[in-house]
Amino acid sequence: MKPGIGARVPPFRVMDVITAANARAAVLGPGGPAVLRMEVGQPGTGLPEGARLAVEAALRSGDPMGYTEALGLPGLREKISAHVLDWYGVEIPSHRVAVTLGASGAFPLAFLAAFEAGDEVALAAPYYPPYLNILVALGLKPVVLPCGVETGFQPNVAMLEALPARPAGLIVASPANPTGSMLSPEALRELAVYCHAQGIRLISDEIYHGLTYGKPAASAAQFSSSAVVINSFSKYFSMTGWRVGWLVLPEDLVRPVERLAQNLFISAPYASQVAAEAAFNCHAELQGHRTTYAASRDVLIAGLQRAGFTSFPPPDGAFYIYVDISAQPEDSADFCTRLLAEQNIAATPGHDFDAQNGGKYVRFSYCAPLPDIEEAVRRLYEFAHPPL
Numbered sequence: 001m002k003p004g005i006g007a008r009v010p011p012f013r014v015m016d017v018i019t020a021a022n023a024r025a026a027v028l029g030p031g032g033p034a035v036l037r038m039e040v041g042q043p044g045t046g047l048p049e050g051a052r053l054a055v056e057a058a059l060r061s062g063d064p065m066g067y068t069e070a071l072g073l074p075g076l077r078e079k080i081s082a083h084v085l086d087w088y089g090v091e092i093p094s095h096r097v098a099v100t101l102g103a104s105g106a107f108p109l110a111f112l113a114a115f116e117a118g119d120e121v122a123l124a125a126p127y128y129p130p131y132l133n134i135l136v137a138l139g140l141k142p143v144v145l146p147c148g149v150e151t152g153f154q155p156n157v158a159m160l161e162a163l164p165a166r167p168a169g170l171i172v173a174s175p176a177n178p179t180g181s182m183l184s185p186e187a188l189r190e191l192a193v194y195c196h197a198q199g200i201r202l203i204s205d206e207i208y209h210g211l212t213y214g215k216p217a218a219s220a221a222q223f224s225s226s227a228v229v230i231n232s233f234s235k236y237f238s239m240t241g242w243r244v245g246w247l248v249l250p251e252d253l254v255r256p257v258e259r260l261a262q263n264l265f266i267s268a269p270y271a272s273q274v275a276a277e278a279a280f281n282c283h284a285e286l287q288g289h290r291t292t293y294a295a296s297r298d299v300l301i302a303g304l305q306r307a308g309f310t311s312f313p314p315p316d317g318a319f320y321i322y323v324d325i326s327a328q329p330e331d332s333a334d335f336c337t338r339l340l341a342e343q344n345i346a347a348t349p350g351h352d353f354d355a356q357n358g359g360k361y362v363r364f365s366y367c368a369p370l371p372d373i374e375e376a377v378r379r380l381y382e383f384a385h386p387p388l
Contacts, residue, residue, distance in 0.1 A: 005136075005137065005139055006137045008136060009133045009136055009137045010129075010132075010133055010136075012129050012130060012133065012352065013129070013348070013349070013351060013352040014039055014040060014129075014348045014352055017039040017040075017336065017346055017347075017348050017349075018039060018040060018346070020337075020340060020346070021035050021037060021039060021340060021346035024340055024341075024344060024346075028344065033344050034344065034372075034375075035340070035344045035345075035346055036344060036345045036346065036368065036372050036375060036376045036379070037346050037365075037368055037372070038345055038346055038347050038364045038365045038366070038368065038376060039346040039347055039348045039363075039365065040348075040365060041177060041235065041318070041319060041320065041365050041367060042240050042365075042367065043234075043235065043238040043240065043289065043319075043367045044367060044368045044369045044372070045238045045289045045292070046238060047238065047239055047242070047275065048237065048238060048239075048278075048279050048282035048285050048286060049282065049285060050278050050279065050281050050282040050285070051237075051239070051275040051276070051278040051279045051282060052275070053278070054274050054275060054277070054278030055271055055274055055275050055278075058271065058274045059271075063270075065270035065271055065274075066270065067266055067267050067270070068099075068267040068268070068270055068273060069267065070258050070261040070262040070265075070266065070267055071097070071098045071099060071254075071257075071258050071261065072097070072098065072099025072100075072246070072267065072268060072273060073099065073270075073273045073274075073277065074094070075277055076099055076273050076276055076277040077094040077095075077097040077098075077099060077246075078094045079276075079277050079280045080094070080097045080099075080246050080248075081093065081094040081096075081097055082280075083280060084219070084221060084248060087209070087219070088218070088219045088221060088222050089222070090219065090221045090222050092221060092248055095254065096248060096249050096250070096251065096254055097246055097247070097248060097249070098246060098247040098249060098254070098257050098258070098261065099244065099245075099246050099267075099268050099273060099276075100244070100245045100246060100247055100261070100265075100268060101243050101244070101245070101265050101268050101269075102232055102233075102234060102243040102244060102245045103205070103207050103230050103231065103232035103234065103245040104130065104243075104245075105243070105245065105265055105268070106230045106232075106245050106246070106247050107130065107131070107134050107230065108134055108137075108138065108264070109247065109257050109260050109261060109264070110203055110228045110230060110247060110253075110257070111134060111135060111138055111140060111169075111203075112138060112256075112260055113253045113256040113257045113260060114168075114169060114201045114203070114228060114253060115138075115140055115168050115169055115201070116168075117138070117139035117140065118139065118140070118141065119140050119141065119167075119168035119169065120140075120141045120142075120143045120165065120167040120168055120169075121135055121140050121141070121142060121143065121167055121168060121169040121170070121171060121203075122142075122143040122144075122145055122155070122159075122160065122163065122167040122169070122170045122171070123142060123143070123144065123145065123155075123170070123171040123172075124144075124145045124146075124147040124153065124154060124155040124171075124172070124176075125144045125145065125146050125147060125353070125354045125355075125356065125357070126147070126153065126176075126178055126179060126322065126350065126353035126354040126357075126358070126361070127144070127171075127173075127353060127354070128173060128176075128177045128178075128205070128353070129352045129353060131171050131205075132144075143163065143167050144355075144356075145159045145160075146356065146357075147159075149313055152181050152182075152183075152313075153176060153179040153181040153313075153322075154172070154174070154176070154181055154182075154183050154187065155170065155172065155191070156187065156190075156191070157190055157191060157194045160194065160195075160198075160200070166198060166199075166200065167200060168200065168201060169200060169201040169202070169203060170191070170195055170200055170201075170202050170203070171203045171205065172188070172191060172202065172203070172204050172205065172220075173204075173205035173206075173207075173208075174188060174204075174205075174206070174217070174218075174317075175208040175209075175211065175212060175217070175315070175316055175317025175318040176205075176208075176318065177208070177318055177320060177353075178320050178322045178348070178350070178352075178353045178361075178363040179313075179315065179320065179322040180315020180316055180317055180318045180319070180320050180321065180322070181313070181315065181316055182212065182215050182217065182316040182317050183218075184215070184216075184218075185216060185218035185222075188204075188218050188220060188223065189218070189222075189223045192204075192220050192223035192224040192227055193223060193224070195224065195226075195227070196224045196225070196226050196227070201226065201227075201228065202220055202224055202226070202227040202228070203227070203228050203230065204219070204220035204221075204227055204228065204229050204230065205230050206219055206220075206229055206230065206231050207230065207231055207232040207234065207235050207245070208235050208236070208317050208318040208319075209231065209236065209317075210235070210236030210237075210286065210290065211235060211236050211290055211293060211317050211318055211319060212316060212317035213294055213297060213315070213316060213317060214316070215316045215317065217317065219248075221248050225250055225251075226250050226252075227250065228247060228248070228249060228250065228253065229247065229248035230245065230246075230247055231245060231246050231247075231248075232244075232245035232246070233245060233272075233275075233276045233279060235318070235319075236286060236289075236290070237276070237279045237282075237286060238286065238289060239272070239275060239276065239279065242269070242271075242272040242275055242276070243268070243269065243272060244268050244269070244272040244273060244275075244276045245268075292370055293319050293366065293367060295370055296319070296366040296367070296368075296370050296373040297314075297315065297319070297321075297366055299366075299370070299373050299374055299377060300321060300364060300366045300373055300376070300377060301314055301321065302377070303373075303376070303377025303378075303380055303381070304321065304323060304364070304377070304380065306377070306381060307377070307380045307381045307383070307384040307385070308384045308385075309323050309325065309380070309384070311323065311324035311325075311326070311327070312324060319365055319366050319367040320363050320364065320365050320366070321363070321364045321366065322350070322353075322361055322362075322363050323361065323362050323363075323364060324360055324361055325360060325361065325362050326360040331349075331359045332349035332350050332351065332358065332359050332360065332361055332362050333349040333351060333359070335349065335362060336348065336349045336362060339383060342383060343379040343380070343382060343383045344379070345376055345379055345380065345383075347362050347363065347364050347365075348362065348363040348365075349361075349362060349363075350362060350363065364376075
């Protein structure tokens with residue numbers, strides 16, 4: 001039988017790293033050394049206390065927690081609207097907010113609503129792998145813009161103007177996965193204004209907002225009425241397994257996204273939406289998490305440098321460091337395999353993020369508990385300086 005277009009989608013390789021790390025932990029057993037999880041962007045902090053209490057109360061109330069409206073509970077959409085006003089000074093009516101099945105569920109909704117099969121959509125490399133993989137699965141054509149340290153790992157207008165044809169869309173992420181790099185508000189404004197003027201749909205991934213270290217974060221909603229903004233409760237709000245995110249939509253895409261959501265997902269889980277609404281009242285706890293990530297960032301930067309891994313820019317946000325290991329004698333996949341085998345540290349090779357140059361890079365996540373990061377830097381030094 002002939003397979004469908006989705007059969008051509010590459011794997012999300014970090015999931016293979018998770019599998020390998022789980023297998024290593026099983027071999028070591030409960031009495032062995034811990035496998036330190038630096039391969040995935042999953043906060044080690046867990047559900048905010050206020051969100052947990054809200055879900056408990058809803059369960060005790062006998063609420064059947066059935067389907068919600070496809071675009072989400074009205075109260076949660078209003079909370080998101082108020083959040084956008086509070087953080088960015090932009091009034092977005094709640095009817096332009098769509099609650100989604102995580103950011104992962106938001107991407108196909110946005111891409112299907114905004115683009116036609118065969119459209120070209122530009123994105124910077126390195127990139128979050130599902131951007132490219134979802135585009136391919138939907139019959140869209142990714143146009144990769146190679147970016148390096150010299151461009152802050154971010155795209156710019158000159159790159160778009162240099163393309164042989166104008167793309168239908170541009171995906172930006174600030175802070176970005178895997179680099180932690182950010183667009184300045186001025187740079188984001190320039191891209192947003194250019195895309196709007198040229199009829200290029202801007203998709204702005206803002207899921208790491210709230211997790212920045214000195215640089216201001218701007219939203220595309222501040223600069224463009226045609227941009228689509230994607231956010232999530234997984235990172236700053238520490239709710240990965242609850243699978244709830246949101247879209248801020250331009251007027252022309254609200255009803256298309258609603259129709260798509262009705263048919264593809266029905267709605268995000270009711271209990272998750274209850275937790276998400278309550279999480280907006282937990283900023284004191286969540287800011288404490290950010291403080292811990294900032295400390296872990298400093299520990300990992302210093303530890304990498306002490307171990308001899310010095311070729312990386314300090315991340316502006318998120319909780320990743322993207323390290324150039326081209327001075328090493330091996331490819332990043334082999335490097336990570338050896339790191340797991342010798343020091344029980346799980347890290348992600350760069351192949352996931354950049355098909356052309358990923359073999360030269362490794363991504364380390366620092367959202368695990370701080371003691372784990374402190375132990376990881378000790379092991380990294382041993383890895384780089386084995387006893388004779």
